[in-house]
Amino acid sequence: MPFVPHATRTVRVSRVMFKVLLALVPAFGVYCWLWGAGVLVQLLLAVFTALLAEAAMLRLRGRPLAPSLGDGSALLTAALLALAMPPLGVWWLIVLATLFAIVPGKQLYGGLGHNPFNPAMVGFAAMIVSFPSQMGQWGSPLSPLSTAEQIRWIFLRTPPAGSFDALSSATPLDALKTGLLGGGEVSRLVASPLYGHFGGAGSEWLGLAVLAGGLWLWRQRIISLRAPLGLLCGLLALALPLWLVMPERFASPGFHVLTGATLLGAFFIVTDPVTGPTTPRGQWLFGFLVGALTYLIRVFGGYPDGLAFAVLIFNIAVPLIDTLTRPPAFGQAKGARR
Amino acid sequence: MRTLYDFHGGIHPPENKLPSTTSPIATLPLAPLLHVSMAQHTGNPARPCVAPGDRVERGTLIGRPDGTLSAAVHAPASGTVVSVGPVVQAHPSGLCELTVTLETDGQDRRAAPTPLTDWASRSEDEVRAFLASMGVVGQGGGVFPSHLKLNARALETLVVNGAECEPYITCDDRLMRERAGRIVEGALIAGTLTGAREIVVGIEDNKPEALAAMQAAARGTRMEVVAIPTKYPSGGAKQLIRILTGKKIPHGVRSTAMGVQCFNVGTLYSLAQAVLEGEPVVSRIVTLTGSVARPLNADVPLGTPVDWLMQAVGRSADSDGVLMGGPMMGSRLPALEAGIVKATNCLIATSPALFPPPPLSMPCIRCGDCANACPAELQPMDLYWFARARQFDKARAWQLFDCIECGACNSVCPSAIPLVDYYRFAKSEIWAEEREKQAADRARARHEQRLARIEHEKALKAERLAQKSAAAKAVAEAVATSTTDPGKPPASVPVDSAKKAAIEAAMARAAARKAEAAQTQSGVSPEASANPLPPATPVTAMDPAKKAAIEAAMARAAARKAEAAQTQSGVSAEASANPAPPVTAMDPAKKAAIEAAMARAAARRAATEQKESR
Numbered sequence: 001m002p003f004v005p006h007a008t009r010t011v012r013v014s015r016v017m018f019k020v021l022l023a024l025v026p027a028f029g030v031y032c033w034l035w036g037a038g039v040l041v042q043l044l045l046a047v048f049t050a051l052l053a054e055a056a057m058l059r060l061r062g063r064p065l066a067p068s069l070g071d072g073s074a075l076l077t078a079a080l081l082a083l084a085m086p087p088l089g090v091w092w093l094i095v096l097a098t099l100f101a102i103v104p105g106k107q108l109y110g111g112l113g114h115n116p117f118n119p120a121m122v123g124f125a126a127m128i129v130s131f132p133s134q135m136g137q138w139g140s141p142l143s144p145l146s147t148a149e150q151i152r153w154i155f156l157r158t159p160p161a162g163s164f165d166a167l168s169s170a171t172p173l174d175a176l177k178t179g180l181l182g183g184g185e186v187s188r189l190v191a192s193p194l195y196g197h198f199g200g201a202g203s204e205w206l207g208l209a210v211l212a213g214g215l216w217l218w219r220q221r222i223i224s225l226r227a228p229l230g231l232l233c234g235l236l237a238l239a240l241p242l243w244l245v246m247p248e249r250f251a252s253p254g255f256h257v258l259t260g261a262t263l264l265g266a267f268f269i270v271t272d273p274v275t276g277p278t279t280p281r282g283q284w285l286f287g288f289l290v291g292a293l294t295y296l297i298r299v300f301g302g303y304p305d306g307l308a309f310a311v312l313i314f315n316i317a318v319p320l321i322d323t324l325t326r327p328p329a330f331g332q333a334k335g336a337r338r
Numbered sequence: 339m340r341t342l343y344d345f346h347g348g349i350h351p352p353e354n355k356l357p358s359t360t361s362p363i364a365t366l367p368l369a370p371l372l373h374v375s376m377a378q379h380t381g382n383p384a385r386p387c388v389a390p391g392d393r394v395e396r397g398t399l400i401g402r403p404d405g406t407l408s409a410a411v412h413a414p415a416s417g418t419v420v421s422v423g424p425v426v427q428a429h430p431s432g433l434c435e436l437t438v439t440l441e442t443d444g445q446d447r448r449a450a451p452t453p454l455t456d457w458a459s460r461s462e463d464e465v466r467a468f469l470a471s472m473g474v475v476g477q478g479g480g481v482f483p484s485h486l487k488l489n490a491r492a493l494e495t496l497v498v499n500g501a502e503c504e505p506y507i508t509c510d511d512r513l514m515r516e517r518a519g520r521i522v523e524g525a526l527i528a529g530t531l532t533g534a535r536e537i538v539v540g541i542e543d544n545k546p547e548a549l550a551a552m553q554a555a556a557r558g559t560r561m562e563v564v565a566i567p568t569k570y571p572s573g574g575a576k577q578l579i580r581i582l583t584g585k586k587i588p589h590g591v592r593s594t595a596m597g598v599q600c601f602n603v604g605t606l607y608s609l610a611q612a613v614l615e616g617e618p619v620v621s622r623i624v625t626l627t628g629s630v631a632r633p634l635n636a637d638v639p640l641g642t643p644v645d646w647l648m649q650a651v652g653r654s655a656d657s658d659g660v661l662m663g664g665p666m667m668g669s670r671l672p673a674l675e676a677g678i679v680k681a682t683n684c685l686i687a688t689s690p691a692l693f694p695p696p697p698l699s700m701p702c703i704r705c706g707d708c709a710n711a712c713p714a715e716l717q718p719m720d721l722y723w724f725a726r727a728r729q730f731d732k733a734r735a736w737q738l739f740d741c742i743e744c745g746a747c748n749s750v751c752p753s754a755i756p757l758v759d760y761y762r763f764a765k766s767e768i769w770a771e772e773r774e775k776q777a778a779d780r781a782r783a784r785h786e787q788r789l790a791r792i793e794h795e796k797a798l799k800a801e802r803l804a805q806k807s808a809a810a811k812a813v814a815e816a817v818a819t820s821t822t823d824p825g826k827p828p829a830s831v832p833v834d835s836a837k838k839a840a841i842e843a844a845m846a847r848a849a850a851r852k853a854e855a856a857q858t859q860s861g862v863s864p865e866a867s868a869n870p871l872p873p874a875t876p877v878t879a880m881d882p883a884k885k886a887a888i889e890a891a892m893a894r895a896a897a898r899k900a901e902a903a904q905t906q907s908g909v910s911a912e913a914s915a916n917p918a919p920p921v922t923a924m925d926p927a928k929k930a931a932i933e934a935a936m937a938r939a940a941a942r943r944a945a946t947e948q949k950e951s952r
Contacts, residue, residue: 013700013752067698113701113753278706278719322720329737330346330576330715331588 214267230287451616
């Protein structure tokens with residue numbers, strides 16, 4: 001019997017996880033509309049791999065299966081990966097990413113609540129380091145490929161006649177970077193059909209869908225807006241002045257916000273409670289640092305997008321951030337800590 | 339209109355207050371046996387001053403306060419003293435305490451009341467001594483002797499706590515509705531004694547009737563009645579002070595240092611009853627609720643057994659236990675035959691339907707909901723982590739001891755982790771560590787003194803021997819000289835030294851005897867153990883041997899006492915007899931035993947929880 005008995009709790013870990021999954025539904029809707037059913041194939045692959053890997057690891061660790069499989073955390077990792085990985089990537093790419101996320105990224109650290117790194121980002125980063133060319137083949141949105149053609153492409157890598165671009169064109173960020181390195185100017189580069197109004201073609205809609213889900217989570221009090229706003233601030237703090245000074249060398253802040261993984265990272269990655277800071281000031285700081293580093297890697301680094309690396313790098317700084325930003329206890333003067 | 343301040347965190351648990359507030363305060367049939375504990379207050383238990391067979395009346399003094407941090411205990415009903423001895427307490431530890439058991443006679447004879455109606459013209463010391471002799475202690479749960487809280491001067495604000503924020507509990511609500519006048523009188527007395535500039539009553543706005551009654555009673559006085567937003571734990575003293583005055587009293591600082599003192603309405607009622615009517619504290623309002631047929635509030639004589647009360651209100655058949663206090667901070671009573679005490683504000687009969695077993699704990703996902711709920715503005719998830727990893731220094735640095743154990747974090751945790759159990763475990767581990775350290779320090783000091791004494795004795799002996807041989811030689815020489823030269827007077831120096839040696843030997847013997855006597859004497863004197871040990875360094879002029887002997891005797895006495903307390907409470911020999919950090923003057927051995935028992939329970943709970951969560 002507990003010392004302190006209680007009224008029953010209303011919120012449970014699994015409910016938190018399933019609410020986050022629910023918030024991803026609009027994003028999946030838009031993603032499917034843009035890239036077709038291949039996205040769902042990726043999602044199914046990720047989910048099956050995640051559940052199997054989680055179950056196997058729990059068995060090996062001698063832990064009960066039901067509570068951990070039922071908490072929804074593995075499903076969430078799988079869903080985030082399905083959104084982050086190339087929609088028409090080869091099947092083993094997402095399987096490997098998910099395995100990497102669940103086995104070393106989460107279970108080897110002790111399972112839910114004990115992993116210092118965001119599992120989805122671990123899986124994603126492992127793949128982009130190991131298989132850069134496969135990870136770079138993003139394909140173009142609104143392609144004329146049928147579902148069957150997409151599935152054949154994902155599993156067998158047999159391309160349908162003629163439409164190689166639709167299958168393997170680079171991401172807008174990648175293309176922009178290459179173009180700029182080749183001496184091109186932003187205004188001419190973004191005139192290509194890869195780009196839409198702000199970011200990549202259609203990616204602004206995906207970004208808005210992610211934003212809608214994130215704001216719903218905020219209204220549900222599952223996440224706070226501190227880390228997301230911090231991330232956007234960090235990104236804009238660099239993107240805005242550079243764009244104002246040299247608009248032909250640097251893409252607009254709107255482009256950076258609506259392209260790549262920015263909004264997904266802001267609302268679904270840096271808000272991960274396990275691997276993020278818990279103090280209010282720490283959440284601002286963490287978001288800001290991730291946003292700034294993401295921009296630096298994107299623009300000056302060797303990879304087209306830098307969110308995964310930025311998140312992983314500052315994940316390891318979270319204990320320090322938490323310690324440095326610990327708020328004073330009741331009645332304690334600010335900064336005065338015993 | 340008064341500016342109200344908010345405090346960080348807090349929760350809104352289901353209130354469950356209605357069932358017990360519908361009927362007026364009841365009087366239940368008198369129990370045939372009353373177990374009146376001598377330890378009903380913070381500090382030293384009262385010393386019983388009655389013996390089995392004595393006849394007592396309601397209000398007869400049966401326990402005298404033992405020291406300043408203590409309060410008197412009176413007979414709650416007329417009858418005969420059956421026994422004076424250890425009886426199980428209404429406490430989560432289930433330990434025994436010195437208790438006077440009365441057999442009631444049902445005649446309700448009352449001792450002559452001794453009011454202090456001219457309190458205003460008496461000195462403050464007199465009034466405070468009077469309150470101690472009437473057994474007035476804080477009835478909000480802390481049971482701190484009220485006379486000690488009244489020695490504040492020139493207070494800015496006297497805060498009266500009528501918030502009653504915990505679910506189920508309604509005793510203050512009913513008391514304010516029905517006896518508001520007396521509460522106001524008590525508040526005015528306390529306000530005068532403390533020189534308070536203003537008197538403010540805070541009542542949660544979920545008690546409109548109590549608010550109205552208090553407002554009516556306070557009309558025309560300088561007392562202000564304020565409705566505060568309902569939010570648990572607004573009734574915590576620090577939280578209420580924050581709400582009403584905006585001041586945040588940090589941990590380790592007395593509220594009086596910041597010009598505020600806080601009293602519970604029940605305390606002020608009993609204070610007024612004592613001063614104006616001469617009624618000592620022999621009963622209190624108790625909420626009897628939960629899984630019972632007739633939830634109500636009753637004016638219950640102290641010492642009434644819990645099971646008697648539960649029977650009186652019809653505890654249901656499926657009830658699996660009784661909580662004392664509310665569902666947030668209260669604790670399950672291991673023994674229902676225990677008598678209620680001045681701290682018993684509420685008894686809740688639990689049942690699996692009302693309090694289902696907690697769901698399986700999941701790992702902490704650091705969601706931070708607990709930090710959002712923590713009224714002490716701590717980082718509960720970090721404290722949990724440190725407690726679990728036994729990183730007690732870290733836990734301390736993260737202000738573990740600021741935790742008021744309100745349980746808000748527990749009730750919002752999506753992983754259903756019993757966080758407060760972890761904090762209690764960590765606290766008691768830290769206390770135990772401190773006690774061990776103090777014991778080790780004392781043992782080292784004792785050892786060093788023993789070595790010094792042995793050294794000293796050796797030196798003395800050597801000196802004595804040297805003198806003896808010198809004296810013998812001198813005498814022999816003197817004899818030789820006198821025989822060889824009778825005309826010459828005997829040499830004065832050798833004779834003198836022989837005499838001196840003899841005197842010294844006699845003195846040493848006397849000292850040894852004295853030390854021995856002191857040893858046997860202090861071995862039986864119980865005060866010896868209560869005294870703090872003298873400083874370790876043997877620099878005083880006192881004979882070190884004697885001092886060492888006394889100290890050894892004292893240590894033995896303390897050990898004996900601790901042993902006795904331990905066997906009494908059935909605690910293993912691991913707890914030591916040394917006082918915990920001197921928070922109170924409570925018998926250290928007993929406190930250690932209670933803490934050890936509670937720590938074990940918390941550790942057990944934490945261990946099972948940990949096992950489950952793996």
